[in-house]
Amino acid sequence: MRKVLLFLPLAVFIVLAVVLWRGLSLDPRELPSALLDKPFPAFTLGALHDGKVLLTEKSLPKQPMLINVWATWCPACRQEHPYLMRLAREADTPLIGLNYKDDRDAALAWLKQLGNPYQFTIFDGEGMLGLDLGVYGAPETYLVDAEGVIRHRHVGVVTPEVWAELKQKINQLN
């Protein structure tokens, strides 16, 4: 019994070391979406290309889609844009844009200059849909299924690795 007790501090140390070591590789910025497996929030917002065209959650395609939150003030969005263009050409998952807290003219100029990967873009100048979604920075990308339920949230740039993960999740949906 005594001898076992002698090893107690070592055991405590090992447990702590393992837990803290694991903690080192966790990314505290990766927040799970609070809306996971919940329906996409209801909204009524104008389209980016024509403010008179009103879009609602019913305007979303009836198949799994990616909803990409972007803005012209966001440098990482510019970085991710070429890859989104490629996805729009090569993948058959529709891309929907959510222009978040942006200037309409600047956003339109951006799409004209860099190309438009989106089927359509929702214009959320006030950021109210962004708030309902729990957006805390751009870019963010949501995977929404055919029933309009949020299945995954990715914060940050969409890269080939991220797309591979998203693709896998889309395949599981079908």
Added chain:
Amino acid sequence: MKILLSCWLVLLSLAAEAAIESYPFSDQQTRERFQSITQELRCPKCQNQNIADSNAEIAQDLRKKVFQMLERGRSDQEIYAYMTERYGDFVLYQPPVEQRTWALWFAPVAILLLGLLTVVWISRVRSRAASSDQSLAEAEQQRLNRLLEQDQDR
């Protein structure tokens, strides 16, 4: 002492300046509620600040939202619920007590108790050892006396 005091005052004024916009509160009570709520909500972008403290875009938006909800007569609970629905328990500096957070809430108390128990246990073992040392010493003393007596007898 004077230097310390002035340093402290400068620090205080920094904290007061951190949030710049001013809201037209309808009364003092609402202002106080606004202050306490924004101090209890954590900024999702700049994670070690509350939204009262942070100038990140999202923190400004959340402050605005809190102000609007307060002016519409929402209760504190409703505002916290609104925020957790969107940003998860993460935004609360005081997470709710539920099975998932038991470790968070009760582990410090448990560890403190464990520590106290260990201290009590160790001190008991020590005092027992000390008292048994004394009785051993008595036995030895008797033996010593006997030996000395034997020595004198010779």
